[in-house]
Amino acid sequence: MSIAAYSDCPSGWFCVWEHANGQGRMIRFQTGSADLRGQNANDQISSVYNRTSRIWCTYTDINYGGTLWRVSAGWRGNVPSQLNDRISSLRAC
Structure with a gap:
């Protein structure tokens, strides 16, 4: 991770x-990533920017389990409060 x-x-x-x-x-x-521990980012995400043309899915558990949050293409902003610092895996869905 870098300051950005x-x-x-x-x-x-x-x-x-x-x-x-x-x-x-x-x-x-x-x-x-099926397991954000590998990037030292597990349960540490508070905002996102989807600069792709696809919907991305985030999950509260590793291996794409738990609560799902879909992030529309082009969307940027803060993670919903109930998911703040709880995301453990993510992928294009």
């Missing part, structure tokens, strides 16, 4: 941040 903002998320990537409003450490994905 929404403007640092490149086109074609799904980006996540550890703090609200695209602040703090950022990590970007093109294929997703």
Whole structure:
């Protein structure tokens, strides 16, 4: 992860941040992750930017389990409060 903002998320990537409003450490994905512990991002995501043309799905459990949140193509903003710091896996769906 690196320090970044929404403007640092490149086109074609799904980006996540550890703090609200695209602040703090950022990590970007093109294929997703079944277990965000590998990126030191498990249960640490507070905002996202979907700069892809696909819907992305986030999950509260590893291996794409638990509560699902769908992120529309082009959407950016804060994770819903009930999912803040609870996302453990994600992928294009």
